[in-house]
Amino acid sequence: MSAIIITNLTKKYGALTAVDNLNLTIEKGELFSLLGMNGAGKTTTIKMLSCLTQPTDGDAVLLGDSIKGNANAVKQKANISPQETAVAPNLTVLENLEFIAGIYGQNAETSGKSAKEMSSRFGLDDVLGKKARTLSGGMQRRLSIAMALISNPQILFLDEPTLGLDVLARRELWASIRQLKKQVTIILTSHYLEEVDALSDRIGVMTKGKLVAVGTSAELIAQTGTTNLEDAFVVLSGGVL
């Protein structure tokens, strides 16, 4: 069953076309990665799908609701972990989690329970009472993803989730993301090819706002006649090997 059906989705900023006539279907429970150079249109696509910016043209239907016609319903079903850690720095870890649960409609009792569940799932139990700004980069990332999941979204957007993390923190976060596979439909953007290779069911490559290729890692490698995903990505993005 399809979770996301994107039809002719386009975003223009004046003369610049950031996303150009995007057509794509993502299945329920799939982890789909969007790859592209800086400015390829990945973040703009995620912003449109999460109702943060309106498309200039086209539409997307997320689990039956249009981003143009019923943004509020889409917002209840989806959540985002932005590129930056996006936590409230002077709130404790527990307060951050409870706050997000609350604005998605959970009452105080449920918020508290959800916060405890999330903290235990993401290894945040020992820092529940610490202010978010005092956490390491890796812990802040974990908190950020826990905050995105506390609303029990059926669709999750992860925009560069491991940006700036060291190898160990990145591997820990991969493990957390793997646990979510099949339960939540995930769209992930990343510049780390090995991350995309390790986590994704399918990969889409964007160049200058256009989706130029879609497939599994093996399919993209075969399509480009290369030997690894990085080379396939370079070829698809118009680069030189």
Next chain:
Amino acid sequence: MKIFLFAKRNTKEILRDPINLFFALGFPLVLLFLFSVINSAIPAEANNDMFLIENTAPGIATFGTVFFALFSGMLLAKDRTTSFLMRLFAAPMTAMDYIFGYTLPVLVMAAIQGIITFSAAALLGLPLSVNMLLAVLVMLPIAILYVGVGLLCGSLLNEKAVGGICGALLTNIAGWFSGVWIPLDLIGGAFKQVAEVLPFYHGVEAAKDAIGGDFSGIIPHLAVVLGYALVFYGLAILVFRRKMRGDGA
């Protein structure tokens, strides 16, 4: 419900910063004490009522609300630049949840700041009366003006720029043109004329009239303040809503 959750979060963010706490509560008290010391050093035969507590307390209390432009602006700018606001924009919240969520805590803090400042002034000789409560109410429109300026700057600028405009620039403009530091009549001329066009002087005069029991004098001054408050707060709402609809945070 969401407004109050967001307001609670914003209150914690502001009050858990010790610098904010000092400027919100400590700085007006320091000024009050300093002006009181200066007043006690002026001999009675000088007939100088410039630093009488009846004149300084309403001025300092009103001036103290200028820091709320800085607090609200910095908070919004930080929420934007750290993408925290993007996370919130992806949630099912309305523009009013955000606007009132940012405004309510600041208004409550402004009222508490006013009550503390007038209570301290009472200890320094300002006669206790219900007019103090009226003065606190009169201060709220200027607090709304400052929140409007803060939210407008926070919607458009980064933290550093908000610090410069709402901190250094606005506090100086509000201080000098309100007549809190030096009575405008002493300077006179074009400076006084400019001050009378701006809202800062009128905010202080409205609070002074409230403390002095000159109720008919309050309205004309308050009308000027309300005019500015409507313009800046309205602009802040427009820009914020545009940010919400447009390109995320």
